[in-house]
Each structure stands twice: as C-alpha cells, then as structure tokens.
Amino acid sequence: MSKARYVRLEKEITEALEEKPKRDSLYRAMKRGRDSRIETIEALRVGNSFRKEVRDIKLRCQDCQAELIERFTENAEKRGTTVFHAKDGQAAIDYILKLSQENDVKTISKSKSLTSEEIEVNHPLEDAGIQVIETDLGELIIQLVGEKPYHLVFPSVHKTAVEVAEIFKKETGEEIPSDPKEIMKVVRRYLRPIFLNADIGMTGANIGIAENGAIAIETNEGNARLVSSISDIHVCIMGIEKIVDTVEDALMMMLAHPVSATGQHLTTYVTLMAGRSSLGEGAEKPRESHLVLLDNGRTEMREDPVLNDALNCIRCGACMNICPTYGVVGGHTFGYIYPGPIGIPWTAGVHGLEKAGDFSSLCISCGLCKEICPADIDIPMMIAEVKHRDMEEHPQPLVNKAMMQAEQLAKIGSATAPLSNWMLNNDAFRWLLEKTIGIDQTRDLPSFDRNNLRKRFNKRNHSQAEPKHKIVFFADIYAYYNAPELGMAAIEHLEKLGCEVVLPEQKSSGYPYIGYGDLDKARQVAQFNIEKLMPYVAQGYHIITPEPTAAYCLKKSYPTLLSDAADARQVADATYELFEYLLKHAADHLTKNEHFAGKRFGFHVSCHQRPLTSGQAAMDWLRRQGAEIELVETGTCCGMGGTFGLKAGPLGIGLSQAVGEPLFDAFAKANVNAIVTESSVCRIQLLEGTKLAVYHPLELLI
Amino acid sequence: MSSEQVIDVFKQKYESLAGHVHFAESGPQVISAIKDIIDNVPVNRIACAGLQEDLQTSIEQKLGPSIEFIKAPFNRSDLPHLIDTAEIGISYADFAIAEAGALVEFSTNDEVRLVSTLPRTHICIVQSDQILMTLEEAAPRLRQAFTENEQGCVATFISGPSRTGDIEMILTLGVHGPEVSHVIVLEEAS
Structure with missing residues (x-):
C-alpha cells in the first residue's frame, strides 16, 4: 500500500526538518567529505581520470x-x-x-x-x-x-x-x-x-x-x-x-x-x-x-540489464556526500540497510523492490551522484528504473502524474492566458490546486504567455542569405510557453551570428518522466524528439537549447534511454548549450556593456549543467561584456529538483527548501545584487529562498 | 625525481598525517633516535619484531636493563596480552610510498602486526632507498611477496597513527592502534 509508505516518509522528513542541529552536523560532514575529495583529486597526478580507470577495472572484472x-x-x-x-x-x-x-x-x-x-x-x-x-x-x-x-x-x-x-x-x-x-x-x-x-x-x-x-x-x-x-x-x-x-x-x-x-x-x-x-x-x-x-542476489543483479551497474559500486559513500535530500534526512530515512543514492538499486537487488520503493521517491533526480561516483555509475538512471518497476505495484500519487504532464499543462496555460495567469494568482484557486492535485499554493509559479514561441517565431521577419551555421532551436517548456521573449532573444543572438535557425516540431525534454520513473513515456518522448531532430542533424544542423535540463536530456539521458542508438548518439553529439555555442562563435565580437556597471552578480549552476559546461560558458560570455560575476555554490543542489519542490508537503517544498538553505546562506554572504542562472526551475527556488532578483543571462541584455 | 626529493615528499606527507619523521645515517644513530623518543615517555616494556639481530642487541644494551624487551623467539601462550603490556613497539617497514605517506610492512607472522598495532607508540624503521614515489610502484613488490610466501602472507600499508572522526567528525588519534607514530629513515646503503 503506497499510502503507508508516504505517511512514513512524510513523518520522518517532518522530524528531520525540525532537527536543525542534527541536519547541520550531517551537512558539515558531507561538505567536508566533498571538499576534501576535490582537494585530493586536484593533487593526484591522474586527476579526475582515475574514475575512468576505476570503471574500466570494474567492468572488466x-x-x-x-x-x-x-x-x-x-x-x-x-x-x-x-x-x-x-x-x-x-x-x-x-x-x-x-x-x-x-x-x-x-x-x-x-x-x-x-x-x-x-x-x-x-x-x-x-x-x-x-x-x-x-x-x-x-x-x-x-x-x-x-x-x-x-x-x-x-x-x-x-x-x-x-x-x-x-x-x-x-x-x-x-x-x-x-x-x-x-x-x-x-x-x-x-x-x-x-x-x-x-x-x-x-x-x-x-x-x-x-x-x-x-x-x-x-x-x-x-x-x-x-x-x-x-x-x-x-x-x-x-x-x-x-x-x-x-x-x-x-x-x-x-x-x-x-x-x-x-x-x-x-x-x-x-x-x-x-x-x-x-x-x-x-x-x-x-x-x-x-x-x-x-552472492545474495548479486548474480541475478548481474543479469539485470539496468541494475547490473550497481555491482560496480566500491562502497565509498561519495554519492551520499553529494545527495541533496540524503543530506537533510540522513540514512535512516534515505535507506533500508544500504543508505543513500546507490542504496536504492542495491536495496532493490539484495532486499527487494518493495524495500527500495519505500525510499526511492526521496531521489529528486539531480544526477549529481553519477558525477561524483568514482566508478561513474549511472545511479540516477537505475533509480528511475526502480521507480518505474515500483509503479506497477504502487501507482504514482496524483501530484507526480500532474508533474509528468507539465508540458500539456503549460500548453493549456498558454492557450488560456491571461485567464490562466489570473487563476495562478488567485488564492482560492491555488488552495484548491494544492488540496486536489498537491501543488504547493505558496510557490510562485511562472506565468504563461499566450503569444508563445512558435507564434513569435513564425511572425518574425528574417531571411539569412548563405547562413554560416545551421541551428535547430530546442526550446523546452519555459522558453516556449512562459518566457517566449527569452527564446526569441536566444534565436536573435544566434541569427546575428549568421545562423539559420529553425524551430521544427518538438516536445519538451520529458525529464519529469525520468524523475518520477515513467520510463515508457520518457522513451516515447525521447524517440519522438530524436525522430524530429535527426533529419536536421543529418544535414549538418547543430541543436541549441537554452535550458540546462534539456541539454542534459539530449546529451546524456536520451542515449541511455534508447540503448545508445546511433541516431540518439548523433543528436547528442550535435547538441550544445546556448552559451557554449554563443561563446564559441561570438567570443571575439563581444563588447563591454554599460548595463553591467557597478553591479555584482552571483551565478548559480544547475545540477544538470555540471556534467556539461558547468555554467562556465555563460559566465565567460557575461564577463566578456563587462559583468562582474562569481560562482556561488555549495557543491550540491538548490533543492528544487525540477518540479519536486513545487509539490506541497514535506516530500516536496518542505524538503526542497531545507536542501536549499545552505545555498541561500551562501548567496546572502556573497554580497551580490542579483543571481544569474540558466535553469527556469532553480530560478523559482532561488527567488523565494534568497529574495534576490534572479535572471537568465539573456534577460540581463534584453 | 631525485631520491632526496622523494624522501622529502614522504616526510611532508607522513607529517601531514600526524606522524613524526627522524633521520639516521647509521645503526648508532637509529638507537639515539629511539632514545630521544622514549626519553619523553615512561617506558617499562618495549616489543620488537623483525629487527636485525645486531640492532636488536645494541638497542637493548643502550637502553639499559630497566626496560624489559619482548622479542623473538615469541612464546605462543598469551602473546597478544604480553605485547599489549608494552608501551612501545619497534618494527621494520619493507618499503614506503612517498606520495601517500605510507609505510608497507610485510609479515608472515602475526606478532609483527601486533607489535605495530597494540602499543600506544610505534617506531618504524625504513631504509631511505626503499621509499618509492607512487602507489603503482608497489605492485611488483607486492606480487613478489605473495608469490614467495605460498601460505600466510600479509602486507600492511600504514599511514600514520590510528585515527577516527566518528565523534562529530573531530580527528582523534589512537582509538585502537598507536596514538603516536614515529618513522626513522635510515640513510645508509643496505
């Protein structure tokens, strides 16, 4: 019965939220582990490449x-x-x-x-x-x-x-x-x-x-x-x-x-x-x-096409040191006997799916455990698989189903704006939304724009004779339905560089399906997008996206979901983060912008960017135009976890905000005028947590 | 990298792990280094394992009759209890790894392991020309040791005193093994 499971989790999270000193000591321990790890790796002759060696050894053995x-x-x-x-x-x-x-x-x-x-x-x-x-x-x-x-x-x-x-x-x-x-x-x-x-x-x-x-x-x-x-x-x-x-x-x-x-x-x-x-x-x-x-289930795990990766675990605990929600609730809640991120697939393997499913919903799919793992284990994808298998016995709560429909909801929201926006700002409606669906009523949801990206794109007057580069713009939800002016700004920047930009039919990245574990749907979306993008890639187009999670999906998640199919691999290779591309092709043309004078910005890197540009390209792009900007971070997540932090209750906004606390503190200490981030969801969290203004890098120049 | 540099890396790393490093150029200097160390601690018993006979003999002569030495041949009965009564253990390391600040002890008898674990203070002697720079360089030596000893064989890497951070992540030394670790680097041709 899934209800009992959520009742237990919510009770334990609530207890953890009340025990601030205990949380702080766990956080300090984890942070020290992370920081010392980075220091030592920097001093190693082999540097971070030891991870590849470890993985090779484990796979071979x-x-x-x-x-x-x-x-x-x-x-x-x-x-x-x-x-x-x-x-x-x-x-x-x-x-x-x-x-x-x-x-x-x-x-x-x-x-x-x-x-x-x-x-x-x-x-x-x-x-x-x-x-x-x-x-x-x-x-x-x-x-x-x-x-x-x-x-x-x-x-x-x-x-x-x-x-x-x-x-x-x-x-x-x-x-x-x-x-x-x-x-x-x-x-x-x-x-x-x-x-x-x-x-x-x-x-x-x-x-x-x-x-x-x-x-x-x-x-x-x-x-x-x-x-x-x-x-x-x-x-x-x-x-x-x-x-x-x-x-x-x-x-x-x-x-x-x-x-x-x-x-x-x-x-x-x-x-x-x-x-x-x-x-x-x-x-x-x-x-x-x-x-x-x-043995105790290990041989069976080896035969499992997804969970076999867990056998590469060397039990160092690094994934625990970086896991945002583990850092709040600790191993008694986030674990059965094996705690932490890797504890989810391990528990599924040796203690059974039911026990693993009891705590798998604590994973907010930030993906950081994969990035820190010395054996480069795809822990997030295994957790998604555990959630997926668990769904058969335990149907997802309504709020998770709603979050997985984020794109359809945004489409309706955009089509019905400004009514939809009025409703989003109406207390009674938001109360009802929380009680019926489970979306937290206090969260400041982004408003919808009726004049969506497609409409704007089709209306614009632009012709590019002999384009220097050919670009497919992959918008994702926010730049399509909520902030199409951002999407257009990105497209205009690209066009100024002499790019031909096309906006073929596309779905949003579908990452919520992975996050909540509906991998069948996730594969369908991945397949759809690959089919739409591939003909362009075959003609030499590059894919550009302004949303870090979308880039992560195209470059990392889709190839995994589609068993490393050739077309998924080609699409992944052709995909760039927006600023990675702008910087590559426009670095020499950037000029100082007076706009930035006298301001200090703090940059927030979204988790899904960490294995990509880590936000370095966006920061560099802004710096070359005169912006004073520094990275402000704790080494882990802001706590939003995509749509996780929008959910009401301890297993949502409660946990999400507790994860964010150390980062909010870091921004408060950083003495900055505003925050810059490329992620549309981290933005919501930072806005509420820090009370500072939060901008997308392009917004600074609009 | 010159051998001086390797020794220097070892010294720095070992000291960063709360160990103490001494240098000696001859047997008598080893003994005076040991003497300096034990002058600071009340000592009744010293357990020794694996020392060369002449060194063992001169240590006993120089440190005087007031100290009881627990040494080979070891009587089986109650050996761990006996070694546990020693305040100091002295043993040899076969080699060391500079970048890790680790001493490597080979043993085919567990008394060697007990001498380097049970007493509160451990003094380890290592030849300066047996300090390797990297961990990888240990592979052939380990392979050889395990090949030559067909039965029980133990190689132990020891990087400073026994440590724990289990209480509030505060580094504390000597919870089970030595609280104080000394290494005497012997800089003479072997």
Missing part, C-alpha cells in the same frame, strides 16, 4: 566474474583458507553459526562490514548466546543504541559528543567528559580486552584479489588489524562483486576508496591478507581463516 571467483577461491584455498560460497544470507549465517558452535565460541570481535549488515548476521549469533561486538567506533556507538548506520562511512555522524559520552557512561559506569579525546581513552580501554579475548575475529573486505587469493581490508582506526590478527579464527564476509583480477587493480581500488570517501590518499591502514599467518611459536592448533563469499 564483472565481465569475467565467474572465472575470477573460481581463481580467487583456488588461490585462497591453496593458502589454507576455507572458502564458503554462500548463495544467500541464511547460508552465510548457518555457516558461521556452525563454525562458532564447533569451536565453542563465546565472543566475536567484529570490524565494520556493510556486507555483514546486509545479511544481519549479528542477531542470529546473539540469539545463539554469542556476544558480538562491533569495534569500529561509529558502529559500536550505533550497536550500543540499537540503530542502523546513518552514513556508510560515518555511521554515527548524527550523534553528538555529549550523546556518545552518555552512551559509554551507561556501558562502562565511568564518568566521561564529552570531549572526543577523553571518550577515546575510555573506548580504547573498553575494547582492548574484547580484541584480546575474542574467539573469532570477523571482518568484511574491501577487495578480493584473484591472482593471489588475498583480501584487502581498509580501516582508519586499525581495528581490523587487531580483529584479523589476534583471534585464532578469522572469518571474512565478502560480496562476490569485490573480486578484482590483479594486484594493480587492487591498488587502484585502494586509492579510489579513500579519495572518494574522505579525500585521503590511502586509508590509514590497508591490510592485504592472504591465508593465515602463525602467531608465535608452538601453537597448539593451526590458526584458521574462513572466507564467506556472498
């Missing part, structure tokens, strides 16, 4: 996974390790339970392993009377309070020092000051006997290396070193997707994890462990090493 598993197993067994292939969590648990019972195990020390959380191994062991103790500090904290990880890398980031001191006071009976250093001394004393006396040491593994049967375990605290060396029995639980081919592959992963997670060059301790080493002389019995290789 996933391709021959069965062979790698076999070779890894053989090499580990040669060294005396017992390898158990567990088809699911229950098989893994049964194996570990049996091993524990055979060896009369009373205590297990454990170092952080998300894979062990995936199968929830602690509970059945505890039910069998075995004490299982997490030794990673963050994991220990949440174990003591009976919670699940809030963040993949920082599981207890939501707990303050005061709370942590209280937790350990309760556990040890000691008076503990709320200073992390003092708490640490207590933790060290508390855990030492546990390390020293545990009968089994249990770890996960970050990497398996087929060529030598070794596993790599990375920790900053060093707990895995103790867990894997002291107890006579070592048990490692590792997902089969972690196995790479060679030592060189492993070194690349060892770099990619910490760089992406925390901006460290290497994790403080990386243990590459093969077989089991002796400890001292005259041992009574051989020390054992058990490796549980977990």
Whole structure:
C-alpha cells in the first residue's frame, strides 16, 4: 500500500526538518567529505581520470566474474583458507553459526562490514548466546543504541559528543567528559580486552584479489588489524562483486576508496591478507581463516540489464556526500540497510523492490551522484528504473502524474492566458490546486504567455542569405510557453551570428518522466524528439537549447534511454548549450556593456549543467561584456529538483527548501545584487529562498 | 625525481598525517633516535619484531636493563596480552610510498602486526632507498611477496597513527592502534 509508505516518509522528513542541529552536523560532514575529495583529486597526478580507470577495472572484472571467483577461491584455498560460497544470507549465517558452535565460541570481535549488515548476521549469533561486538567506533556507538548506520562511512555522524559520552557512561559506569579525546581513552580501554579475548575475529573486505587469493581490508582506526590478527579464527564476509583480477587493480581500488570517501590518499591502514599467518611459536592448533563469499542476489543483479551497474559500486559513500535530500534526512530515512543514492538499486537487488520503493521517491533526480561516483555509475538512471518497476505495484500519487504532464499543462496555460495567469494568482484557486492535485499554493509559479514561441517565431521577419551555421532551436517548456521573449532573444543572438535557425516540431525534454520513473513515456518522448531532430542533424544542423535540463536530456539521458542508438548518439553529439555555442562563435565580437556597471552578480549552476559546461560558458560570455560575476555554490543542489519542490508537503517544498538553505546562506554572504542562472526551475527556488532578483543571462541584455 | 626529493615528499606527507619523521645515517644513530623518543615517555616494556639481530642487541644494551624487551623467539601462550603490556613497539617497514605517506610492512607472522598495532607508540624503521614515489610502484613488490610466501602472507600499508572522526567528525588519534607514530629513515646503503 503506497499510502503507508508516504505517511512514513512524510513523518520522518517532518522530524528531520525540525532537527536543525542534527541536519547541520550531517551537512558539515558531507561538505567536508566533498571538499576534501576535490582537494585530493586536484593533487593526484591522474586527476579526475582515475574514475575512468576505476570503471574500466570494474567492468572488466564483472565481465569475467565467474572465472575470477573460481581463481580467487583456488588461490585462497591453496593458502589454507576455507572458502564458503554462500548463495544467500541464511547460508552465510548457518555457516558461521556452525563454525562458532564447533569451536565453542563465546565472543566475536567484529570490524565494520556493510556486507555483514546486509545479511544481519549479528542477531542470529546473539540469539545463539554469542556476544558480538562491533569495534569500529561509529558502529559500536550505533550497536550500543540499537540503530542502523546513518552514513556508510560515518555511521554515527548524527550523534553528538555529549550523546556518545552518555552512551559509554551507561556501558562502562565511568564518568566521561564529552570531549572526543577523553571518550577515546575510555573506548580504547573498553575494547582492548574484547580484541584480546575474542574467539573469532570477523571482518568484511574491501577487495578480493584473484591472482593471489588475498583480501584487502581498509580501516582508519586499525581495528581490523587487531580483529584479523589476534583471534585464532578469522572469518571474512565478502560480496562476490569485490573480486578484482590483479594486484594493480587492487591498488587502484585502494586509492579510489579513500579519495572518494574522505579525500585521503590511502586509508590509514590497508591490510592485504592472504591465508593465515602463525602467531608465535608452538601453537597448539593451526590458526584458521574462513572466507564467506556472498552472492545474495548479486548474480541475478548481474543479469539485470539496468541494475547490473550497481555491482560496480566500491562502497565509498561519495554519492551520499553529494545527495541533496540524503543530506537533510540522513540514512535512516534515505535507506533500508544500504543508505543513500546507490542504496536504492542495491536495496532493490539484495532486499527487494518493495524495500527500495519505500525510499526511492526521496531521489529528486539531480544526477549529481553519477558525477561524483568514482566508478561513474549511472545511479540516477537505475533509480528511475526502480521507480518505474515500483509503479506497477504502487501507482504514482496524483501530484507526480500532474508533474509528468507539465508540458500539456503549460500548453493549456498558454492557450488560456491571461485567464490562466489570473487563476495562478488567485488564492482560492491555488488552495484548491494544492488540496486536489498537491501543488504547493505558496510557490510562485511562472506565468504563461499566450503569444508563445512558435507564434513569435513564425511572425518574425528574417531571411539569412548563405547562413554560416545551421541551428535547430530546442526550446523546452519555459522558453516556449512562459518566457517566449527569452527564446526569441536566444534565436536573435544566434541569427546575428549568421545562423539559420529553425524551430521544427518538438516536445519538451520529458525529464519529469525520468524523475518520477515513467520510463515508457520518457522513451516515447525521447524517440519522438530524436525522430524530429535527426533529419536536421543529418544535414549538418547543430541543436541549441537554452535550458540546462534539456541539454542534459539530449546529451546524456536520451542515449541511455534508447540503448545508445546511433541516431540518439548523433543528436547528442550535435547538441550544445546556448552559451557554449554563443561563446564559441561570438567570443571575439563581444563588447563591454554599460548595463553591467557597478553591479555584482552571483551565478548559480544547475545540477544538470555540471556534467556539461558547468555554467562556465555563460559566465565567460557575461564577463566578456563587462559583468562582474562569481560562482556561488555549495557543491550540491538548490533543492528544487525540477518540479519536486513545487509539490506541497514535506516530500516536496518542505524538503526542497531545507536542501536549499545552505545555498541561500551562501548567496546572502556573497554580497551580490542579483543571481544569474540558466535553469527556469532553480530560478523559482532561488527567488523565494534568497529574495534576490534572479535572471537568465539573456534577460540581463534584453 | 631525485631520491632526496622523494624522501622529502614522504616526510611532508607522513607529517601531514600526524606522524613524526627522524633521520639516521647509521645503526648508532637509529638507537639515539629511539632514545630521544622514549626519553619523553615512561617506558617499562618495549616489543620488537623483525629487527636485525645486531640492532636488536645494541638497542637493548643502550637502553639499559630497566626496560624489559619482548622479542623473538615469541612464546605462543598469551602473546597478544604480553605485547599489549608494552608501551612501545619497534618494527621494520619493507618499503614506503612517498606520495601517500605510507609505510608497507610485510609479515608472515602475526606478532609483527601486533607489535605495530597494540602499543600506544610505534617506531618504524625504513631504509631511505626503499621509499618509492607512487602507489603503482608497489605492485611488483607486492606480487613478489605473495608469490614467495605460498601460505600466510600479509602486507600492511600504514599511514600514520590510528585515527577516527566518528565523534562529530573531530580527528582523534589512537582509538585502537598507536596514538603516536614515529618513522626513522635510515640513510645508509643496505
């Protein structure tokens, strides 16, 4: 029942919105992770291209996974390790339970392993009377309070020092000051006997290396070193997707994890462990090493044409550090056991579609997780697929359906203007619109223009003898129905450059279909637009669009939706953002414009622009005409998420505005007269959030 | 890049990770560096693993009889508990990686790992000509180690003291492993 799902989400979001200090600490943690990551990547010799190397390694290794598993197993067994292939969590648990019972195990020390959380191994062991103790500090904290990880890398980031001191006071009976250093001394004393006396040491593994049967375990605290060396029995639980081919592959992963997670060059301790080493002389019995290789849905995921990309995840948590809505609600709401953006397809793969669907609507389709992912995983498209599959069981709420009809609504709005505009400004109508459809009544919606772009375009007098360039103008909704004067201004700029501009039949980008998960409709729109655009592309036309999301669709989403079809690829290659094109062809002709004197502008880059020009072209274009303009950003989204922020309630405007807060603050501090952005939806959010004037770059010159 | 530059990169990076770097040109200088370090901490027991015999002997002579040394041959019973009683652990790194500020320790016995993990202060000795610039350069050495040791073999990359940011993202050292990490770079022909 989808209603219960939304009730839960809305309740939890409302709680998160009320807990500002907790949100702030999560935001700080995420921001620090993002900033350090960028700093470290800039210092790397390979720079950002390490992402391509990581992806290549993962794809190559996933391709021959069965062979790698076999070779890894053989090499580990040669060294005396017992390898158990567990088809699911229950098989893994049964194996570990049996091993524990055979060896009369009373205590297990454990170092952080998300894979062990995936199968929830602690509970059945505890039910069998075995004490299982997490030794990673963050994991220990949440174990003591009976919670699940809030963040993949920082599981207890939501707990303050005061709370942590209280937790350990309760556990040890000691008076503990709320200073992390003092708490640490207590933790060290508390855990030492546990390390020293545990009968089994249990770890996960970050990497398996087929060529030598070794596993790599990375920790900053060093707990895995103790867990894997002291107890006579070592048990490692590792997902089969972690196995790479060679030592060189492993070194690349060892770099990619910490760089992406925390901006460290290497994790403080990386243990590459093969077989089991002796400890001292005259041992009574051989020390054992058990490796549980977990499938638990992974093989099935590999066969899935969309979700298989999730297997390339290296579990760095970077997508969590950039996800705008995760940054507000945290991993308990935005996750099942696997949190954050990648948690949606992973949950679908190992815990089922239903569980993934429970939180997939928190994704606002900004696409930033793909851009930060060290394995360049198309997380947004997998999430769209999860939403799509989930729709069959759980029909979309009415408001999502309405948002997906944005173009049809704009068409009606434009055709019925000015009546439609009067209605949009009528409180009673907007109240009704909120109550019946779910569009927030306080949002300042852009007005419609009856004299739409098509009408204006057809009416204009222009003939271009021997055009220098041939352009197809792809308008999208805003420049077509709401602000056709902007569309015309763009067209005139292009014509001044000697371009022939055509405006063939077209639909808007259709991105809301992707955002809300109706991928059948999204494909239909993509196919329609490609069919209309392709004949022009074949004749050498370039496609220009003023809307960042439309450029993103044409260049990124359509080829993915249409399985990289040749025509979609050609259309993508022929597409440019407006200012990218204007700058390329007009840079030398730009002159200073007095209009800009004495003003300072702050530029906002829309999320979908980040993998394209990142707004650099528009800023450069304005600067060359004398504008003083600087990029103002937090590294993540303004919170609008296309049409997401127009929706009423916590799972809409509430969450949207909370995401935007840090950016609104940044603009307030930036001391600018106005904001410039190319996105028609970010514009609405910034206008309301900052109270500053917001312009499209072209508007500054109209 | 000259070896001096590589050593310099290592020093900078290791220090940025809260580690301490010392230089020595001979065995006696290594001992005096160790002496300088332990002068600042009350020490009753020192655990040593993998040191060359002559170095081990002279460390014991120079540091005096008031300190008890836990060293090979290790008695199996209660070894982790015993090493845990040492305030200082001294061991060798087989090589280091300058750009990452990492020491790399090979071991086929877990006592080596315990000596570099359990005591609150760890002193690690590395030959200056064994400092590589990049992580990639480690590949052939790792491959060789795992090929030569057909049974248990562990390679550990250690980049400074044990650290956590799990409480309010505040960097805190020594939660499980060493709180203080020293490296002595031995600049003599091996």
